[in-house]
Amino acid sequence: MDSKFQLVALIGKYQTSGSSTVIAGSRAALEAVANFLHDQGCDVVLEADTARNMGMAGYPTLTVAQIGEQCDLGLVVGGDGTMLGIGRQLAAYGVPLVGINQGRLGFITDIPYDNFASCLSKMLQGEYVEDHRSLMNGRVMRAGHCVYTAMALNDVVVNRGATSGMVELRVEVDGHFVANQRADGLIIASPTGSTAYALSSGGPLLHPSIPGWVMVPIAPHTLSNRPIVLANTAHIAIEIVAGRDASASFDQQSLASLMLGDRIEVTRSNHHVRFLHPKGWSYFDTLREKLHWNEGVAST
Incomplete structure (x- = not known):
């Protein structure tokens, strides 16, 4: 059977620890997909780290x-975290990705392993x-110099320290002052990330x-500090005004320690x-299944 995709890369979970059973x-699972x-x-x-770790x-x-x-196609076997990591790395190349879900939620790895x-067969x-x-592109500016940069598919999050109180953040959008906010942190989420940390914090x-x-x-x-939807062409800047041990995370997978006066800048990526x-x-269909919207409601 001829496939539309000739050379297919398999990418699995990157864990290097855990039980031998896992x-x-x-x-x-990877071997079953490879044989298919x-x-x-x-x-x-196989992606090199996947082969080594497995x-x-x-x-x-x-x-x-x-x-x-x-490669013509990347096939991710794992969960959304695995897809987030490889998606950022392959975005610049334009390689299409398919996700087979072995995780818990599977918003972006949406093919159940049992049904792969x-x-x-049809997708190929x-x-x-x-x-x-x-x-989104994120960077940390300190005294006018970029000290950290990363891309995010889900979100860029500024968080208070684990043992400290609230942080105070000065927020600007396109150079316009928005507000000084005292909070545990602030999330800038894409539509993809709107079903992640932003949703659990009350976002739309x-x-x-x-x-x-x-x-x-x-x-x-x-409490009047509410979520707000912005155009993704906006330039968002978040300055650390007060608070100890704050950090910035990018898709919850890369982390930057912040100091007073640091500015976290978020802009749209070209990729x-x-x-x-x-x-x-x-x-x-994905929302209905993953968020259990139909539970307790008779189907028609």
Whole structure:
């Protein structure tokens, strides 16, 4: 059977620790997907860290950069955290990504592992929906110099220290002063990240087609400090005015320690992530399933 995608990269969880049972289960899942892809006529490579961490020999391996340059498709077997990490790295190359969910939620790794064969067989023949998700650039400015930079697909979060009280943040949008906020922190989330930390902090859901971000305070001192939706063309600056041991996180996967006077600047990236979903996929189906909207309601 001829596949639309000839060279397919398999990417798994990056954990290097954990029980041998967990690692063996992840390795078995990757091997099952690899065997299926071979049967579909695809050439399969493993991402180098995945192969090393899972102890998988016998497959060609490529670095993430080589995957971006050579592969037609990236297939992630894991959870949303795994997809976030690889999505940021491959965005500049434009490689489409498909997610097979072995995690708990699966907002962006949306194909259940138990059903991967029936979904993938059609997708490999070109029956899929393409979904583009925007990225944000974040950087930490200190005394006029950039001391840290990272991209985020979900969110950029400024948090108070673990043992300290609230932080005071001066917020600007496009150079205009917005407010000084005292809170546990502040979230700048993309539509993709609106279902993550921002949602648990009281923020709204943003449909992926909306070119916007949501700014959500975390446990604000003043209850009138509410979430606000901004255009994703905005330049957002957050200055640390008061508070100890504050930090900035990017997709909860990279962290920068902050000092008083530091400015965290968030702008839109020129890159986006290409997700492929099964034909008939709907964002609302995902919300309904993952957020359990129909529980207790009779279906019609």
